[in-house]
Amino acid sequence: MMGLTDLFNMSKPEGDKQKELIRQLAVLGVKNPSLCFQCAKCTSGCEAMKLLELQPHSVMASVKTGFLDEMMNSDVIWACVGCFKCKERCPQEMSPVDVMFILKNWYVMSGGSLPGDYQNLLQGILSTGYIQEPVEVLDKDNKGWSREKLGLPKRGHPKNINGFMSALSQLAAEKL
């Protein structure tokens, strides 16, 4: 597989896509990535940095320079677990996580296939309305707690899964 450096060396910045990215970020209330001053506060708190060496500030640097296709087609963006810490930490009100969500959406809309783990999540949403079944959580004494033991109501399911999926698509179209 080609590295990002190889891809960048073969390509030119894409102005139109950059404008579209800025527009979609504005819809989400996020400022223009050009304001990123590369302080790397996002990377210092990134959960995926610890395990998968994701560097959100490097993603922002690539996006700033307009190499969007390269980021969209790299494995890097799929390492993001969507914890939103980068957005919370950014002193410039940037949002690397939203940039990666948009690039992931573009990749799938352009015909790219989802990585395996994401297909499992999608399958869960399609069949139950949730990304996973509820699991027990452990307290400090290693005792397991289920929803029932915690007195939480039973989890429901969408009654009309087709209507649910159509509502999801409509919401996505309205947001972006």
Ligand code: SF4
């Ligand atoms: S996105 Fe924000 S936190 Fe990350 S490098 Fe840019 S300015 Fe710093």
Ligand code: SF4
């Ligand atoms: S949302 Fe993604 S990029 Fe941001 S801190 Fe979490 S894992 Fe890192």
